[in-house]
Amino acid sequence: MKILSKDQIYEGDKLTTERQNISSTDLMERAGTQIFNWLHTRMQGAQVPIHVFCGIGNNGGDGLVVARHLIIHGYHVKTYVVNCSDKRSKDFLINYDRIKNVTKDWPTLLKCKEDFPSIASQDIIVDAIFGIGLNRPVDNWVKSLFMYFRNTKAYTLSIDIPSGLNTERSPKDEDGVVWASYTLSFASPKLVFFLPETAKYTTQWEILDIGLDTKFMTDVSTQAELVGKYDVLPMYKPRGTFSHKGLFGHALIIGGSYGKIGALILASKAVLSSGAGLVTVFIPKCGYVPLQSSFPEAMVITDIENEFISNITFNITPAVIGVGIGLGVHPKTIRAFETFLKQNQTPLVIDADGINILSKNKSLLKLVPSASVLTPHPKELERLIGSWEDDFDKIDKVKTFSKTYNLIIVIKGANSMTVFQDKIYINSTGNPGLSTAGSGDVLTGIITGLISQGYESLSATIFGVYLHGKSADIAVQKYGYESLIASHVIEYLGNAYIDLFKEPEVSKMSEGESTKKESKK
Structure with missing residues (x-):
């Protein structure tokens, strides 16, 4: 399995929208829907409080898609926007408007530690705050939010990559990274999932197929590959009937x-x-x-x-x-x-x-x-x-x-x-x-x-x-x-x-x- 770099992921997204004649918003909808399907399959409507924390970039947009589908299907959802910047991505804003159309309980804006919600250990946290594009240390109050996640001991699901984790370098401060129970990564695992210093930030991970362009995935040459049975x-090298030592x-x-x-x-x-x-x-x-x-x-x-x-x-x-x-x-x-x-x-x-x-x-x-x-x-x-x-x-x-x-x-x-x-x-x-x-x-x-x-x-x-x-x-x-x-x-x-x-056994993941x-x- 190819392990894409950050630049290759961006290239794959771009080529997919061009070759499949879809918008980046459509691709985001596809990704968020896959995450919802993963959750829905496992929860089957269980009324466990789900706290979806969204950043203001495309990872946050993915989180808004997930939250919208959870709301539509009757789950007990609370959505938050982690207001770490004045800049919002286009697709985030589109999905922010969409979620307001399906609920009167609009996303809560978080700006400081005093805004943190109450989360019980039996709740679920969906981390959609930062994606692979993060290239700076997180603000102190956001770091406090990550530490709060850990202290609640709630099950934490990260979208694509644990927030705060860089794809190309080890973090200087482990408190500035979400410690995920599970990470659902799009199209390809990240190299950081396999390194001793950074693997600890997600206990388990799984790849979701979001339909990136097949030709791109076939042709792209990566510097890292995950080696499995296939x-x-x-x-x-099989042995012939007349083989000898x-x-x-x-x-x-x-x-x-x-x-x-x-x-x-x-x-x-x-x-x-x-x-x-x-x-x-x-x-x-x-x-x-x-x-x-x-x-x-x-x-x-x-x-x-x-x-x-x-x-x-x-x-x-x-x-x-x-x-x-x-x-x-x-x-x-x-x-x-x-x-x-x-x-x-x-x-x-x-x-x-x-x-x-x-x-x-x-x-x-x-x-x-x-x-x-x-x-x-x-x-x-x-x-x-x-x-x-x-x-x-x-x-x-x-x-x-x-x-x-x-x-x-x-x-x-x-x-x-x-x-x-x-x-x-x-x-x-x-x-x-x-x-x-x-x-x-x-x-x-x-x-x-x-x-x-x-x-x-x-x-x-x-x-x-x-x-x-x-x-x-x-x-x-x-x-x-x-x-x-x-x-x-x-x-x-x-x-x-x-x-x-x-x-392989049908009941097991490949x-x-x-x-x-x-x-x-």
């Missing part, structure tokens, strides 16, 4: 040190469980017996040293190499890694201490083959690109890093992001159960296994992140968040593949239309 399904590649996993051999077991199991034909693991001698006894499907090569890697040599020709898991940073290991990079031409998936070594020796980055994949956790990412001011600055720095070295970066988190050049692919699967030791090792193994099978590196990363999260989503139904461990993710990878071809904010990795 985005990764075309990437899947030689067709699915030989992957090599390099890493391990004394006390960290378990990470290699997890990664190598994930390689084969994701579909690679063969996997060989290069480890220090101390890992030979644990790995051979716990994972007989793997082949093993050992270093001359017992407790760490000192010299990376092997006599196989792998399709891909996953390196860095449990590697450690012994001086001999660092030298061995440097020598390996100078000699290697094979695509890499680099994790953990492999990334830490690169962070301390950035000149080595130019030795990493193009389109290799780096999978850092947040602290490893910070060591790699430096600190950042906010999530937008982090993304910009990752993009710059990716373009500079032509590498694919996974930003791990509640909505893991795959970044390559200027493009961001936001994953839609996963859950808080992935906040457990070894889940990153499994992800590295999955991506490595997919590249081994012939998946192009970017597709393997996007698909691998999706499968990793989906496997956890299936496993958590049995184990729960707290008891989920990394081995369970490997165990349920097959279920994640099978799920690709399952028809994937990508609605999501719940959760912290995962």
Whole structure:
């Protein structure tokens, strides 16, 4: 699913009115009616007090449309205009006149804290104060109104975006943003719904189709996409009847040190469980017996040293190499890694201490083959690109890093992001159960296994992140968040593949239309 920027949303609105020969007021009516339909379907006429707060721009116009339809259908509605400016948009004024034609209870004008209405916790607040066009901090009395919303504990529904939230930067003051229970966003989710600093402003969100021009939506190229089942399904490579292991590649996993051999077991199991034909693991001698006894499907090569890697040599020709898991940073290991990079031409998936070594020796980055994949956790990412001011600055720095070295970066988190050049692919699967030791090792193994099978590196990363999260989503139904461990993710990878071809249940919203904010990795 494409994630439109603010400018692209404006462009889509403009093209829609031109190509469909409708006015902007007609488009606003369509949007507001969709929100009313959403509410009406769920409330079925229930007489819960609904407080609709409208700004004086187009978002406020949407709110007036919603309020008018609620009034016409007999709901208990009170409408307010948040008078934060003397300027009114044309469509706001048109809909202000329309609502006066259906009720004698005209909208109440709010100008200061003394005007705030009484709201009970069981009431509903509809937030239609500011939309995506807001480009300044809100006035203090409006900020007090937002804080009042929170203090009432009433269910708060935001239209398109929580008021006060900017689409292109993190807020400086969290009290200057509405904290929505639910956000109904038009045509496309907003990037801010997926960032750690800003996702908290809406507990859940859903996309409403307001009929933007189909050709525009098809042709527009966005810098961010939300990845769901039907985005990764075309990437899947089916197997033929006469397939054999030689067709699915030989992957090599390099890493391990004394006390960290378990990470290699997890990664190598994930390689084969994701579909690679063969996997060989290069480890220090101390890992030979644990790995051979716990994972007989793997082949093993050992270093001359017992407790760490000192010299990376092997006599196989792998399709891909996953390196860095449990590697450690012994001086001999660092030298061995440097020598390996100078000699290697094979695509890499680099994790953990492999990334830490690169962070301390950035000149080595130019030795990493193009389109290799780096999978850092947040602290490893910070060591790699430096600190950042906010999530937008982090993304910009990752993009710059990716373009500079032509590498694919996974930003791990509640909505893991795959970044390559200027493009961001936001994953839609996963859950808080992935906040457990070894889940990153499994992800590295999955991506490595997919590249081994012939998946192009970017597709393997996007698909691998999706499968990793989906496997956890299936496993958590049995184990729960707290008891989920990394081995369970490997165990349920097959279920994640099978799920690709399952028809969605009619009673559930289609994937990508609605999501719940959760912290995962």
